[in-house]
Amino acid sequence: MAAQNKVILYGTWFSPYAKMVEVALKVKGIPYEYVEEDLGNKSPMLLKLNPIHKKVPVLVHNGKAIVESLVIIEYMDETWKTGPRLLPEDPYKRSQFRFWASYMHQVFEALTEVVTTSGEAQEKAVKETFEQLYLLEEGLKGLFPEGIVSSDGEFSNGKLLELVMFSCFGTYEEGLQEVLGIDVIDPEKTPLLFSCISALMEIPALKESCNPHENMVAFLKSYREDALKSATA
Amino acid sequence: MSQVTVLGAWPSPYVYRVIWALKLKGVDYEYVEEDVLHNKSDRLLKYNPVHKKVPVLVHAGKPIAESAVILEYIEETWPQNPLLPKDPHQRALARFWIKFGEDKSAALFGFFMTEGEQQEKATKEGQEQLRILEEQGLGEKMFFGGDEIGMADLEFGWLAWWLDVMSEIAGVKVIDAESFPRLHAWIQRFKDISAIKEPLPDRSAMLTYFKGRRATFLALAKS
Numbered sequence: 001m002a003a004q005n006k007v008i009l010y011g012t013w014f015s016p017y018a019k020m021v022e023v024a025l026k027v028k029g030i031p032y033e034y035v036e037e038d039l040g041n042k043s044p045m046l047l048k049l050n051p052i053h054k055k056v057p058v059l060v061h062n063g064k065a066i067v068e069s070l071v072i073i074e075y076m077d078e079t080w081k082t083g084p085r086l087l088p089e090d091p092y093k094r095s096q097f098r099f100w101a102s103y104m105h106q107v108f109e110a111l112t113e114v115v116t117t118s119g120e121a122q123e124k125a126v127k128e129t130f131e132q133l134y135l136l137e138e139g140l141k142g143l144f145p146e147g148i149v150s151s152d153g154e155f156s157n158g159k160l161l162e163l164v165m166f167s168c169f170g171t172y173e174e175g176l177q178e179v180l181g182i183d184v185i186d187p188e189k190t191p192l193l194f195s196c197i198s199a200l201m202e203i204p205a206l207k208e209s210c211n212p213h214e215n216m217v218a219f220l221k222s223y224r225e226d227a228l229k230s231a232t233a
Numbered sequence: 234m235s236q237v238t239v240l241g242a243w244p245s246p247y248v249y250r251v252i253w254a255l256k257l258k259g260v261d262y263e264y265v266e267e268d269v270l271h272n273k274s275d276r277l278l279k280y281n282p283v284h285k286k287v288p289v290l291v292h293a294g295k296p297i298a299e300s301a302v303i304l305e306y307i308e309e310t311w312p313q314n315p316l317l318p319k320d321p322h323q324r325a326l327a328r329f330w331i332k333f334g335e336d337k338s339a340a341l342f343g344f345f346m347t348e349g350e351q352q353e354k355a356t357k358e359g360q361e362q363l364r365i366l367e368e369q370g371l372g373e374k375m376f377f378g379g380d381e382i383g384m385a386d387l388e389f390g391w392l393a394w395w396l397d398v399m400s401e402i403a404g405v406k407v408i409d410a411e412s413f414p415r416l417h418a419w420i421q422r423f424k425d426i427s428a429i430k431e432p433l434p435d436r437s438a439m440l441t442y443f444k445g446r447r448a449t450f451l452a453l454a455k456s
Contacts, residue, residue: 052333052365052369061322064322066322066325066329067329068328068329068332070332071325071328071329071332072325074324074325074328075321075322075324075325078321078324079321091306091309091310092292092295092297092306094305094306094309095297095302095303095305095306096297098299098301098302098305099297099298099299099302102299102302103283135282135283138282139283
């Protein structure tokens with residue numbers, strides 16, 4: 001009885017992948033229990049649920065574990081038919097959503113290079129990140145010629161790209177600006193992305209899911225310091 | 234005039250995943266060869282501006298890039314001979330293994346791009362991932378997809394034909410029947426399926442091609 005329909009999300013507060021799953025659960029109105037993992041001291045449960053990668057997020061539903069954030073998203077759409085769709089209905093649109101969601105994760109990985117490097121290496125990482133952001137902007141323009149900002153009543157498109165934008169860029173934007181002095185989402189370089197993310201950050205359900213600014217700054221500072229230290233060690 | 238076009242590059246295993254999926258579902262397509270090493274066409278750059286890679290599937294004029302994304306599209310558009318199970322949790326497992334294959338490709342191909350001590354280390358790393366595949370991905374099943382071939386089998390299809398060629402050229406034995414009995418048995422089963430076997434690239438042509446690739450990789454590593 002206990003396992004029936006119960007949803008548990010194992011995450012870490014600063015993981016954009018876990019954040020994306022968490023807001024997806026909220027947006028779809030699925031009740032869940034959240035378990036915060038300390039990645040420096042992973043729980044035996046996490047290691048049991050995700051023995052191969054030992055990572056978050058892990059979604060447990062009816063006692064079964066699903067891992068990999070975008071795999072979890074697909075599972076959610078297939079399992080819970082009420083509430084907004086995460087992926088659109090049309091197969092071609094679905095393929096574009098899958099492509100760009102995955103690409104945004106790639107851009108996020110490029111961003112972590114910017115955080116963990118300095119000097120010439122950082123310059124190179126910054127250049128690459130902006131090149132990728134430009135490609136993302138062009139892609140989104142093609143996918144959403146009228147702009148993506150969706151009103152609350154609009155469910156047919158699918159929420160996934162907004163959730164990825166929010167979790168990968170929205171929640172990190174201010175912290176990165178303060179710690180790196182770089183405007184990652186620049187209104188002049190990527191106007192569509194900028195307007196989208198600004199609008200997303202105003203939605204109450206997403207706003208309340210943001211990490212407190214001081215926490216993000218402290219986290220990014222120490223993450224950067226640790227990385228630079230180990231690079232020179 | 235086919236509505237479906239595959240932009241590919243011989244003998245890319247990524248392209249073969251798409252070809253196999255189309256053949257398994259009996260979908261007619263036109264194949265267009267791209268010279269990705271020396272001269273990418275304007276068409277490829279237009280259809281895949283982000284990665285500039287193959288495969289690209291074009292259906293009724295609309296392009297899709299990334300083999301995993303293409304396979305999902307093929308599955309949804311032509312549902313006959315399904316390549317994913319019905320149950321959501323089983324589907325999540327299939328997708329997990331496909332992502333595993335993508336994430337671990339550097340580790341799996343490492344033995345081919347290295348030599349000497351580096352190659353020893355890279356081979357061991359690759360074998361660790363193959364061990365996980367053997368014991369947890371495949372386990373007791375006939376195919377990664379269960380009783381029938383599925384999307385995850387296509388993801389690992391390169392193990393059934395490319396690995397052997399690459400191992401021969403690189404001078405290392407990565408897997409064999411004794412150390413990886415389940416994968417070895419799966420390889421025979423997989424290759425036996427006519428839709429899989431029929432389009433396989435010529436082995437001696439592959440030997441020539443991959444000899445050249447290895448030479449290029451080793452030269453790049455030294456520079």
